[in-house]
Amino acid sequence: LFNVDHGYLEGLVRGMKAGILTRADYHNLAQCDTLEDMKLHLQCTDYGKTLSSSEDDLTVSLVDSKLRENLVAEFSCLRSNALPPLSTFLDYITYSYMIDNVVMLITGALKQRDVAELLPRCHPLGAFDQMAAVGIARTPTELYSAVLVDTPLAQFFQDAVSESNLDEMEAEILRNKLFKAYLESFHSFCKNIGGATKDIMCPILEFEADRRAFIITVNSFGTDLSNAERSALYPACGRLHPEGLCLLGAAQDAAQVKDVADRYPAYKIIFEEPEPGSGFKTLEDRFFEQEVKLNTLAFLQQFHFGVFYSYIKLKEQESRNIVWIAECVTQRQKSKIHNYITIFQGTEQ
């Protein structure tokens, strides 16, 4: 019965998934000395002529943009053929990009950047009609009532409305509050769908919630964000809720954050000291690795929506990998080039 409505698209996404770069592909890319070489290698993959069609100078930023365009094209193909509730599910995926775009437009306006300059740099997956007007709003309340009230983001504004002027701090707070509401909403949506979708998606979203709580906490040290303000940004749909979040809210330094993580086996590993000799990985790197693991699991089950979410997220990681390799190539930092995360080993398809 799933297949009646969604079978074609599931088949489609699994086909796309087969084109995800393998270990061997990354190995070839890492051997390149220039971006041109990388372009040649990418032509042999599913990316084909994506990079070749461009007239502009090949820069890392351009590579990133082209990879993004590719993903957007694939997503649009899926979305345009989707029926409810898959269509709603796919829309949920786009909301995170919308939130990012809104914040980029606000901070761009703070820097007196022209809207015409900012719009092309926004993520296409998060495009909406009222984007051009976002930069005009002075406060979150104004943003809501004047610009976003008719967009899907309106539903996430319950806790985010405020009369404070939108400066860098307020923009950051807004971003995280919107994201918190979005994640919690997405989580209950998946829960309501039930079945395999719930089994696959809820752990992924819970992990996302916990990751945000950890990262927000760690990055807030040394900034003007108070503990109370910080606690208000933690999404509540993760495993850390409620005790872990309470403890994180009170944490004053990295050691205390690690204490909190040690209480949860899954997170203890992430915060563990690396073995001497292994390459240094940032906290974000380790979270990305864990995210990739969770997302690859989605393809082991059938007849659920998780494959769509996971495909998008894995393709994003792939973009990050390729861009990372490109940066190492252009900056001649070959020693760190292998910091990418291999997604599929290449034996399974």
Next chain:
Amino acid sequence: MDFAIHNSQSRTIVYAKMPPPLFTTRESEGSSTLLDEKLLRFMEQLELLEEKRASLNSLIEQGWFSMSKARYSMGNKHVSPLQYASEMEPLVLVHAKTLDSGELDFSTERFEQKCCKEVGADNRSIEEIGPQEKGVRRRIKPKEDITKKAVNEETSSENAPEVTPVTKSDQNLQQDPLKWFGILVPQSLKHAQLSFKQVLELSAEIATLQTAVLSTRQELKHSKKHKHEEASATQLDSVAD
């Protein structure tokens, strides 16, 4: 040493041309020693300069690389020229002082973060170097304004350069450039800023050292010339005798 035996009538007078009188020996020894000292100093300064330059290059590379890491975590378009304004207030000033020896000394001074009420009281004018830009520089800039705006203080030289008044900006806040990218930025971006801060200080040191090296080289030249002149004067003297 020259020996001359003069046979003068019945007397044999032996003149031994002694080495130049003690006074002249010390002088030429003295100038040789001085020359050696200067040469050693020149070498030391050069070595130090090379070390600092290598350090500078490595810090700059590190900074750019940390920025790439930040882009990896935050998203490629979130660490880019879109995040900063084309007009900015410098946080670091470079002071150029001319010392008594004639050498230039460069030092950096960092502004304390001011709140908006206090700004405006600072009357030091800032000299704009380079073309005034209307447009946007596409190249991604390091954290702080690398086009150093120099303030000359207490120079012994008469000629103070023309100082153009600072262009008025709407944003009176001198802001930590890290905030351009958000409040909750990852560690890698903070590392990048640290690297570039060190680059600024090192640049001033290198500039000072460079002028010192050039001046030492000049001194060396003069000393060599002087010694050469001395030596040929002494030779002429001895030939004349």
